[in-house]
Amino acid sequence: MSSQPGLNKEYRGPAYSTSALASPDDLESGTAPDSIPSKLELDNDDVVAQQSRFRAASTVTMTPELFEKLYLSPKTAVAGDLRQRFANPTPLALAGHILCICPLGCNLIGWKGSGGSGAASTGGYVFVGGLLLFTAGLLEFFLGNTFPFVVFCAFAGFWFSFAATLIPSFNAYGAYAASSESAASGISTQGFEASFGFYLLFWTVFVMILLVCSLRTNFCFFFLFFTLEFCFICLTVGYFRLSEASAVSGSKLVQAGGGFALACGLTGFYIFLSLMLVAVDFPYLLPVGDISHLMVGYQERRQNTN
DSSP, X not given: OTTSTTTTSOOOSOOOOSSSOXXXXXXXXXXXXXXXXXXXXXXHHHXXXXXXXXXXXXXXXXOHHHHHHHHSSOOOOOSSSHHHHSOOOHHHHHHXXXXXXXXXXXXXXXXXXXXXXXXXXXXXXXXXXXXXXXXXXXXXXXXXXXXXXXXXXXXXXXXXXXXXHHXXXXXXXXXGSOTTSOGGGGGGSXXXXXXXXXXXXXXXXXXXXXXHHGGGSBHHHHHHHHHHHHHHHHXXXXXXXXXXXXXXXXXXXXXXXXXXXXXXXXXXXXXXXXXXXXXXXXXXXXXXXXXXXXXXXXXXXXXXXX
């Protein structure tokens, strides 16, 4: 048909049935009878149908429950459609966190002879925990998700700082060692343990604030912060007890903190799995226990009042 005149022009007449044939002159002039089909017209109809389906798919509105599950944050109105154009960075942040806190928890407990404050995983704290959380946090910033942006970037800073404490070149514990002893001895001095305890203390306060805010998300995310809060409480008190030469009670509290850290990491694994199942449209999904409806948001209450 490509050798016949007129077929290089797109036919824009009305829809036709396929019960008869038309001459090339009729197709070129656009005066084909109602019973005449045009191949170009049928192709054009197929393109229009595909475009309609694409527009419908790109304008799907997520329910608040699904949004909260995907982004671990209550749904808020933001300008633009970046959330529909780009991937969800939340699983990336969870991956960075759980792949660091689970090994650290095992090290703090002391399983299989492990210990040393998890120094063997220092590289992971930098390039997995810190880097992945920081990257995901920046992406959450551009998507307009304030709560996960703050959480991810803050804990990226925690993993970076924790790694720096364990890296000898930062001299974090070496500064407390006596001049006649090796730098490594400074990690068990009263000055270092008390100072590190204060650092953990204010992280405890910070996590408490996040715990309260997580009441607007889901039960799993709330439980993650709940276990993390008790992890910091145990570690804070444990390091203070160690600085007071109470080695037995201090070590037990540090081990308890490791247990809560491991529970936090396992909860994160569950949330990570639930998000990845949604990402691949798996036929069976895991519940995360939406609790955002238990507390009506401030803006929603104002709208209901007005």
